[in-house]
Structures are given as C-alpha cells and as structure tokens.
Amino acid sequence: MEELKLVKDNGKKSIVTVGDVKIGDGFLVIAGPCSVENENQINESALAVKKAGANILRGGAYKPRSSPYSFQGLGKDGLILLSNAGKLANMPVITEVIDTRDIELVCRYADIIQIGARNMQNYSLLTEVGKTGKPVMLKRGFYATVNEWLSSAEYILNEGNKNVILCERGIRTFETLTRNTLDLSSVALLRKLTHLPIIVDPSHATGRADLIEPMSLSAILSGCDGLMIEVHPTPNEALSDTEQAISTEAFAMLMGKIENTVEFKKTI
Ligand code: PEP
Numbered sequence: 669m670e671e672l673k674l675v676k677d678n679g680k681k682s683i684v685t686v687g688d689v690k691i692g693d694g695f696l697v698i699a700g701p702c703s704v705e706n707e708n709q710i711n712e713s714a715l716a717v718k719k720a721g722a723n724i725l726r727g728g729a730y731k732p733r734s735s736p737y738s739f740q741g742l743g744k745d746g747l748i749l750l751s752n753a754g755k756l757a758n759m760p761v762i763t764e765v766i767d768t769r770d771i772e773l774v775c776r777y778a779d780i781i782q783i784g785a786r787n788m789q790n791y792s793l794l795t796e797v798g799k800t801g802k803p804v805m806l807k808r809g810f811y812a813t814v815n816e817w818l819s820s821a822e823y824i825l826n827e828g829n830k831n832v833i834l835c836e837r838g839i840r841t842f843e844t845l846t847r848n849t850l851d852l853s854s855v856a857l858l859r860k861l862t863h864l865p866i867i868v869d870p871s872h873a874t875g876r877a878d879l880i881e882p883m884s885l886s887a888i889l890s891g892c893d894g895l896m897i898e899v900h901p902t903p904n905e906a907l908s909d910t911e912q913a914i915s916t917e918a919f920a921m922l923m924g925k926i927e928n929t930v931e932f933k934k935t936i
C-alpha cells in the first residue's frame with residue numbers, strides 16, 4: 669500500500685451521488701443488458717428493471733469484445749438509445765468507454781462512465797476520465813491484484829475526480845467451469861483498505877445465469893455497496909454474453925430475495 673494515498677481508508681466512506689442515487693450510502697442495484705441492441709430491447713429492459721427496484725440502468729454501446737468478429741456495440745446510436753431509456757424509466761445510466769477519443773461523447777449521454785476489466789491499466793484512459801470529474805466505475809482487471817486495482821483508482825483520483833467506484837467482476841484462475849472466479853475476499857479486504865464504494869458484478873464473474881442468485885446473495889454478505897447484474901428481455905437472443913443474462917422475470921424474483929437480505933433503498 670506504499671504508493672497509495674488518495675484511495676486509502678480515511679475513516680470516512682465516500683459517497684458518489686448520481687441524480688437521486690447515492691452510491692456508497694445504502695445498498696443499490698445496477699441492472700440492464702450487456703449491450704444496447706435496439707430501442708425496444710433497451711426500453712423494455714429499463715422499464716422492467718426499474719419496476720423490479722433497480723436503481724441504475726446499464727447497457728454497453730462500445731463493447732470490448734475478445735473477438736473482432738463479435739458484435740461491437742451500436743456506438744453513438746447505442747448511447748442515445750441508452751440515455752433515452754434512462755429518461756423513460758427515470759434512472760441514471762452507466763456505460764463503458766474504451767477509447768479516449770469517445771470520452772466527450774460518452775460523458776454527454778452517460779451519468780456514470782465504466783472502465784472495463786480490459787482497460788483497468790490503460791493509464792491514458794484513466795487519466796482522461798479523471799479529468800472529466802464524472803462518476804467512474806472501475807472494474808477489476810482479469811489478472812490484477814487488489815493493489816494494482818487500487819493503483820488504477822489512484823490515477824483517477826489524482827486528477828481531482830473524487831467520484832470513483834470499484835467493481836469486482838471476478839479474476840481469471842485455473843477454473844474453467846465458470847467464466848472467472850468471483851473474489852469476494854477482495855470485497856471484504858477493500859472495506860479495510862479504501863473509502864471507495866464497492867460494487868460486485870456476479871454476471872461477468874461467473875458467466876452463468878444459474879449462478880447469479882447465489883453469488884449475488886453471497887456478495888451482499890461480503891460487505892459490498894451494491895450489485896451490477898446483466899438482464900435481458902430474451903436472454904437466449906442476446907447479442908453478447910447470452911449465457912450469463914437473466915430474464916426480467918428472474919431479475920424481479922432475485923430482487924425480492926435481495927430485499928430480504930439487505931436494507932435496500934428503492935427509488936420507485
Ligand atoms: C461489461 O460490463 O459489459 C464488461 C464488458 O465487463 P468486463 O469489463 O468486466 O468484462
């Protein structure tokens with residue numbers, strides 16, 4: 669923890685405010701599809717997750733895909749559709765930026781900028797999103813240690829941006845039956861090391877729709893401030909991450925269980 673200054677626990681948890689939502693003050697849920705695919709899909713997702721009690725809408729417009737032949741996202745059109753869906757459902761929206769050249773555009777349409785696992789150590793991207801002052805959710809890199817992850821958060825804070833949120837999304841291990849291994853010990857550890865809010869993403873961590881519920885409930889007990897869950901109106905037809913998407917009906921059921929597990933501030 670030697671080179672870390674601004675991320676360090678200072679006895680006061682930080683709260684990132686986005687509209688009516690306070691990240692780090694009470695439990696919250698971010699939900700929505702992996703990618704924005706079309707107007708119907710994102711609007712339907714937004715209204716359904718809102719009705720179930722989610723606080724923030726997610727949806728990718730720029731997708732960092734492992735294969736260049738996979739769906740890459742709708743780009744600017746996706747940002748516009750996401751922003752409109754957020755307004756329709758009265759929810760703030762989060763979306764990923766993968767290139768410094770798109771930061772200005774993404775900031776125009778998004779309430780929170782996501783830095784994905786693949787870009788956790790893209791220091792020019794971190795510095796530039798730091799300069800915007802916009803809330804930034806920094807996902808953990810596949811191979812990143814907790815210290816490396818915190819160092820990346822330090823880059824954003826060092827530009828004067830205090831609105832940083834961490835997201836544990838699993839790390840790569842020798843296990844092959846799950847997409848990644850959800851490291852919940854990092855969440856409990858981060859609680860001791862940093863004042864930043866912590867979100868857990870069980871979708872990318874497991875890659876399996878049938879593991880979202882047990883891992884969501886386990887994550888709550890590890891002490892996180894919220895969850896980010898991929899939800900799709902027709903999961904089998906999702907253009908990206910189809911195996912891990914849960915249906916809007918399954919999400920509503922899960923939200924009932926989450927509400928029984930943790931005190932939850934509904935915004936509806
Ligand atoms: C995502 O949230 O859609 C995503 C691509 O996640 P990660 O960067 O964790 O793989």
Ligand code: MN
Binds near residue numbers: 703
């Ligand atoms: Mn995804």
